[in-house]
Amino acid sequence: MTYIPPIADQKFLLDHIVKLDQLNGHQGFAGTSPDLVDAILAGVGELAAGVFAPLNRTGDQIGAKWSPEGVTMPPGFREGYRAYVEGGWGTLAAPQEFGGQGLPLSLATVVMEDLGSANMGFSLVAMLSAGAVEALPEHGSAELNALWLPKIVSGEWPATMNLTEPQAGSDVGALKTRAVRQADGSYRIKGQKIFITYGDHDLAENIVHLVLARTPDAPEGTKGISLFLVPKFRLGADGAPAESNDVRPASIEHKMGIHASPTCVMAYGDNDDCVGWIVGEENGGMRGMFTMMNNARLNVGLQGVSIAERATQAAVAYASERIQGTRAGAASRDPVRIIEHADVRRMLLRMKALTQAARALAYYAAGQTDRASRGDGAAKARIDLLTPLVKAYGTDVGEEVASLGVQVHGGMGYIEETGAAQHYRDVRISRIYEGTNGIQAADLVGRKIGLEGGHTLASLFADIRRDSAGEAVLRDLVDACEAIASRLQSASADDRMAASYPFLTMLSVATCGWLMLLQRRVAEGDEGDPNFLAMKRAAAAFYLEQIVHEAMGLQAAAAAPADILYSVNEEMFAT
Template identity: 75%
Template sequence: MTYTPPVAEQSFLLRHVVGIDALASHPRFGEATPDLVQAILEGVGALAAGTFAPLNRVGDEIGATWTPDGVTLPPGFREAYRAYVDGGWGTLAGPPEHGGQGLPLVLASVVLEDLGSANMGFSLVMMLSAGAVEALKHHGSAELQQLWLPKLVTGEFSGTMNLTEPQAGSDVGALKTKAVPNGDGRWRISGQKIFITFGEHDLAENIVHLVLARTPDAPPGTRGISLFLVPKFLPAADGSPGARNDVRCVSIEHKMGIHASPTCVMSYGDEDRCIGWLIGEEQGGMRAMFTMMNNARLNVGLQGVSIAEAATQAAVAYASGRVQGARDSRPAAILQHPDVRRMLLRMKALTQAARALAYYAAGQTDRATLGDAAAKARADLLTPLVKAYGTDVGVEVASLGVQVHGGMGYIEETGAAQHLRDIRIAPIYEGTNGIQAADLVGRKIGLDGGEVLAALLRDIAADTEDEPALRALAATADGAAKHLLSASPDDRLAGSYPFLTLLSILVCGWLMKRQLDALERDPELDPRFASMKRAAARFYIDRVVPEALGLAAGATAGAALLYSVEEDAFAA
């Protein structure tokens, strides 16, 4: 499969949506000069297109292979991972005191987007490692940080997140994995975890598992959970990988997609000698894990953008070359037919809107790092939108890509089906999109007494006075939010998903309007780029935004109809 990095689009968003120049004016991010930013965009684009993309089909067809001795990736993956490490791509946003470059998070987001577009399954190992770095940076002791962060930052070691257990699913509080003191400041871990992404592989020198477990006499539920660092290899005296720890992958899942990503069943302490270190305070595991999960949720939303971009590129290429039917009595490529153009323009508009949302949220996170409390609150509000709407867009655009290909899209060799198979997991993992919607209406829209959402709506109103559809949707969102804040818990949850989608489309529409306005201030843009940007933005505002007005009915309808039938009636 081929991939062309959207460098012009990424650069445009960094300037006009993120405000990268303003971030670089702060001493902390002073290294993010225009020249360096451009070099990063072009460099990671070359790595994605030249090294990762050629392995995408190999990863899908061969996939990860399990044996009792471990998991191996297909030929070429180890060399590609080495190129990622040697290029320093994992260090961009890492802490400088542990070998990172300390650049804005949004630049690391660009890296993950490109690598995910080129090879989504492979890119998951980088994504989870970034989350492990965040958790250790904020919650690990100085000793743990010094020992583990330098090689996690570079990617020489990879990281995982171990939450799910067979009997627990999304109910993390029901986990049974145990941790007991070892008598030397360390802990002995025992239990089993499922759905562990890259829990075992042959790419990195060591694998650092972040494992939720329950200590002796801990209270039930999530309050009694602690977080532990459990490496595949115990550290030798010099910190290098030493003896094998008592942790192993007992199987990998056979999945619908992302075959290059081993999804592992992990067993800890089969011989009662699995050693781990406590991260943060005992029974403070959920707070530490949420640091990692929030990072992962932003990056999973970005995966929706990645696959949407790849699917759109493939569909445009196919539609440009597939001659079928006629226009003006002459044979015509299907790109010339109105309905195909509708689909392609929708794919472009949705992809660009979701990318703008993901980049904007990353930029707010960077401003929070600089001490901006309002930006932190806005990033918290936007995180469930990025994860849920970004992945929903990825699924919709990948499905449209199959449709543009017609019958050939249902045949594996075109690659269109792989995009849809790969992205379908994204609305499910790192907290299902339903959980994101529940978080939005249960916690986020009520932040600071509702002022965080109100401030966002005021900013939208100030920029959209000449856009009636956006003004109408903003008023609808405001009314729906107030209704949900006063509703019963069941009624609020019943309307949570329509409301999340409504609010996401509103924010995306606002960001597309900002890009339209920026076109007038950037006359040196390539005319073809400006033409497509203008068309995509107008399509989103004029066609996608009005669709969202209908979501208000579902957002405010309540739960009565959902519970108007007995459970056994669902099987009728």
């Protein structure tokens, strides 16, 4: 049940995939010495392992509790959150003018990964604020940002994202919450939101909601959506939370997992006294929302990595202790630890390979985001292309690895006390929220493969090909992806959507295969812990020899037109 931060792999990725040395102190990033990077990795690891991880089971068993007075967090969470705020862990990548440290997002990625591994339900409070910290500087007015951002950055006033309504889930344009402009430039907000993560809690003295709503004469659909900052408490003259703002959690959901995370139904303006301030222009709310959403999508993909890491650690530990059965074909009839059995090792190595590959993709994306934020157009295009892959493939990996983790534990994996079951239940939401993985696949084939007239995708293929001489299967997979993408660009919308998910998986595996190959080459040197390097080589080999090959099996699905799907109707499905 303990958690050990995977510092060696994180450091390896920061050095060789993110290439942090290119970022530190350049392009307006604050400077960091290698010592400072090490201190950050060690420090957040300590917070995660020492404070967040011990609260993981409490969070699951007790969970967040709702009452008419609001949401109460499980015991220990207030103290845990205070440690997070006091350590300044939310400030790393925030702008220095708002109290942030101005460091690359790649470093903040380590923070989110560790906290997510330690306690996914708890870490969401930090994740949501990170989205606001990206969106407000870009879209909010100077006055608004001066008033609110420093407290969001510090973590004293955590932020939330309010998009979903009962009729508006994946289709956010269907939302109905109203915002009416007042004489003083503020707005009155009225409406109901659902699935609001950390919509209410008792961790902090204020909560800053970022709420999508429509002004009375707004056009239909996404073109008529505006973004508002709506606090739980309005501020007094001294800048401290004072008056209640007519915002109320109406209930919380009873979910399969992440019980610590209060998923709220939020009621805004029941008494017509809910004030909000606009972020950006009227009807321009989608831009701010996309900033938040893209940040959140990368962080949700990272949650898949977080749980995969934790589940793998637990499985390795269990398999190294549990004694059961003799090894097939061995001379000795003495029972062995189950890590000695080939099929258990296959599961463990698969877990390692998938986790390392998904982490490499997420960290690579963070590095590209850092470059994009400093004006690198090619990096911007690439991160736009990769965002759906990070989110969908990262969380698909999270579920598969958590399931393997249960399996390695055998019967004990199904018993809640072990913790393997909680990882499996917790991670399942990650394939759904922040745009289901199907939505990610639609985004990939509907918009991303055509970016820059197809150049963005072609340049990714070119990079992979350049580095993969002699890797026949990886090259085959890239060829297959290119052929499918070329067909999809001129295919009907139905055919594109029918192929979207298998194609997303193929392209993700090709990209991860490339990143694992690059790492294997580094690991063939002898710089670093020999055990770590040996595992890196084995994980890369397993990924390239087996998982890349598996993805080739998806070719038929990615090449199949939609005909077969529409050959059956609802009545036939019901037989």
